[in-house]
Amino acid sequence: MDQPYEVTARKYRPMTFSEVVGQEHITRTLQNALKTGQIAHAYLFAGPRGTGKTTTARLLAKALNCRSSDTMVAEPCGECESCQTITRGTSVDVMEIDGASNRGIDQIRELRETVRYASFEGRYKVYVIDEVHMLTTEAFNALLKTLEEPPGHVVFVFATTQPSKVLPTILSRVQRYDFRRISVGAISETLKMIIEKEGITAEEEALHLIAGKAEGALRDAESLLDQVRSYAGDNITLEAAREVLGVVDSERFFELTRLTAEADAAAVMGLAAAIIEDGQDPREFMLGYAEHLRYLIAASVGGVAALETLLEKEQKQYMESCELFGLEDYLRRLELVGNAAQSLRDSPQPWITLEATFLRLASMDRTVDLTALLDRIEGTLSGNPVSTVSSQPRKSDPKPQGDSSTTEGATATVSSADADLPPTDIYESEMGEGRSGTGGGYRGKGEGNSNTPEQAEAVSRHWNDIIEEVRRRKVTLGAFLAEAELKGIEENRLVLAFTGENHNFHVNMVNRHIDLIRESTREIVGHAYGVRCIKVEDRSGSGIDDVRGKHDLNQKLLDRMCQQDPNLKKIVDLFGARLEDDPGGRPGM
Numbered sequence: 001m002d003q004p005y006e007v008t009a010r011k012y013r014p015m016t017f018s019e020v021v022g023q024e025h026i027t028r029t030l031q032n033a034l035k036t037g038q039i040a041h042a043y044l045f046a047g048p049r050g051t052g053k054t055t056t057a058r059l060l061a062k063a064l065n066c067r068s069s070d071t072m073v074a075e076p077c078g079e080c081e082s083c084q085t086i087t088r089g090t091s092v093d094v095m096e097i098d099g100a101s102n103r104g105i106d107q108i109r110e111l112r113e114t115v116r117y118a119s120f121e122g123r124y125k126v127y128v129i130d131e132v133h134m135l136t137t138e139a140f141n142a143l144l145k146t147l148e149e150p151p152g153h154v155v156f157v158f159a160t161t162q163p164s165k166v167l168p169t170i171l172s173r174v175q176r177y178d179f180r181r182i183s184v185g186a187i188s189e190t191l192k193m194i195i196e197k198e199g200i201t202a203e204e205e206a207l208h209l210i211a212g213k214a215e216g217a218l219r220d221a222e223s224l225l226d227q228v229r230s231y232a233g234d235n236i237t238l239e240a241a242r243e244v245l246g247v248v249d250s251e252r253f254f255e256l257t258r259l260t261a262e263a264d265a266a267a268v269m270g271l272a273a274a275i276i277e278d279g280q281d282p283r284e285f286m287l288g289y290a291e292h293l294r295y296l297i298a299a300s301v302g303g304v305a306a307l308e309t310l311l312e313k314e315q316k317q318y319m320e321s322c323e324l325f326g327l328e329d330y331l332r333r334l335e336l337v338g339n340a341a342q343s344l345r346d347s348p349q350p351w352i353t354l355e356a357t358f359l360r361l362a363s364m365d366r367t368v369d370l371t372a373l374l375d376r377i378e379g380t381l382s383g384n385p386v387s388t389v390s391s392q393p394r395k396s397d398p399k400p401q402g403d404s405s406t407t408e409g410a411t412a413t414v415s416s417a418d419a420d421l422p423p424t425d426i427y428e429s430e431m432g433e434g435r436s437g438t439g440g441g442y443r444g445k446g447e448g449n450s451n452t453p454e455q456a457e458a459v460s461r462h463w464n465d466i467i468e469e470v471r472r473r474k475v476t477l478g479a480f481l482a483e484a485e486l487k488g489i490e491e492n493r494l495v496l497a498f499t500g501e502n503h504n505f506h507v508n509m510v511n512r513h514i515d516l517i518r519e520s521t522r523e524i525v526g527h528a529y530g531v532r533c534i535k536v537e538d539r540s541g542s543g544i545d546d547v548r549g550k551h552d553l554n555q556k557l558l559d560r561m562c563q564q565d566p567n568l569k570k571i572v573d574l575f576g577a578r579l580e581d582d583p584g585g586r587p588g589m
């Protein structure tokens with residue numbers, strides 16, 4: 001009554017080149033060769049498993065020997081005696097040799113013997129050697145001899161998943177074709193076609209899930225479909241597919257991300273308990289969550305290509321929730337989750353690892369952006385805390401942000417390359433030129449401008465007042481200026497020399513707030529100056545003790561804040577807002 005069960009992959013193995021999925025670049029080339037009769041003696045089919053290498057090799061054998069024509073055909077008929085025996089695997093003209101199980105020289109010697117005899121039924125003898133890279137060196141060499149003087153009626157097709165392991169001497173004698181992983185979309189479409197032909201139904205999401213799980217191998221997708229079908233019957237639901245494939249409902253991943261963003265430790269423990277109760281494999285969950293984070297990262301950096309394998313609905317969901325964390329935070333989380341998956345591999349108590357990882361995700365510090373940090377210091381020093389900055393922002397305020405005047409250029413590019421810079425390296429501020437300076441006379445090095453010696457003298461005399469004025473407007477900037485040495489005036493700009501390993505940090509700070517310096521100088525000496533920063537190896541001369549006194553005061557404040565807030569200290573250390581009274585310094589930071 002019932003037909004004998006046949007696995008989908010075999011039942012729906014392509015019978016023509018046009019049915020081969022996702023390898024058009026290869027099938028078209030082969031068909032052109034068949035049309036013109038330009039057949040090579042040896043082909044190498046390289047590519048991942050399950051992508052159609054053996055299928056294509058058989059189709060080539062059929063096309064070469066098809067009886068529907070007197071000569072080779074571009075598309076085998078599938079009906080003639082030759083085509084049918086090849087389909088059944090009983091053709092004496094097509095030999096399939098598994099390189100993995102026939103590694104020995106004897107098999108290849110035998111092969112060399114049979115190669116001499118002409119094709120029995122067909123026009124060509126076709127030798128398909130699967131996993132050819134597994135052959136021993138001796139066997140390779142024997143094979144090579146055959147390739148050096150191939151009889152006209154023989155075609156070799158070598159298939160391999162690892163072309164890099166195939167000897168160069170073989171590679172140089174073959175025509176190589178690289179099989180690609182098949183896209184999720186193409187696999188989905190194929191599964192849909194199979195479902196229809198089988199007269200069963202399946203939810204589109206279920207097929208999509210199976211296709212995604214197959215990692216580019218159609219054959220794997222077909223086997224997975226068989227598995228799900230034998231469990232779910234003739235109506236395949238997403239739920240059933242998830243259960244069979246051990247795929248976690250992505251809602252759980254979204255939930256975990258949301259709960260950790262809210263730093264809700266109790267809720268993440270509840271989630272861990274639910275996962276264990278449902279009998280989900282903690283390691284599978286972690287691997288799935290790592291992928292989830294990857295999608296969130298892709299969404300947050302606009303890497304849409306990475307999301308293409310997802311259904312539109314899912315893509316939208318990722319685009320919506322990617323803003324819960326910043327990129328740095330996602331990367332740190334991904335690392336933690338990856339390590340957890342690794343340690344879950346042989347953990348005797350996987351549920352504890354799962355729970356601990358969830359808790360760590362929920363308690364992980366956020367990467368605070370530097371501008372926000374500075375404003376926070378600013379706010380605290382002036383007794384006027386900036387309320388929008390928090391290391392654990394609420395849901396409504398997903399990313400740490402400074403106030404509107406400082407959000408631009410958010411992440412300071414404080415570099416560790418500092419030490420490598422030559423001492424004369426010059427940083428130009430963007431806004432140094434133009435707007436002011438109308439007098440004549442004084443000229444800086446070279447180019448004409450309108451700064452007078454009187455003005456230069458005034459700036460020098462009032463330098464401490466200028467610093468004070470800047471400090472009044474922005475405490476941290478004032479502190480940084482106090483560290484600089486005023487070298488002179490040049491083209492409407494104050495030439496400031498910075499020293500020490502934090503040079504870049506200071507320069508960035510100064511450049512970001514150049515307007516503030518312009519306003520301050522206008523206030524004090526009646527003239528708006530930009531700034532040109534230069535770096536010097538060492539500093540000596542006037543005003544240092546004076547300046548240092550003030551700086552120490554700030555530093556003590558900063559120290560105290562760091563003691564109260566380890567988060568802040570970490571960042572201060574990281575970005576090298578160095579403690580002046582620490583004589584050791586931190587070279588290379």
Ligand SMILES: [Zn+2]
Nearest residue numbers: 066077080083
């Ligand atoms: Zn045929």
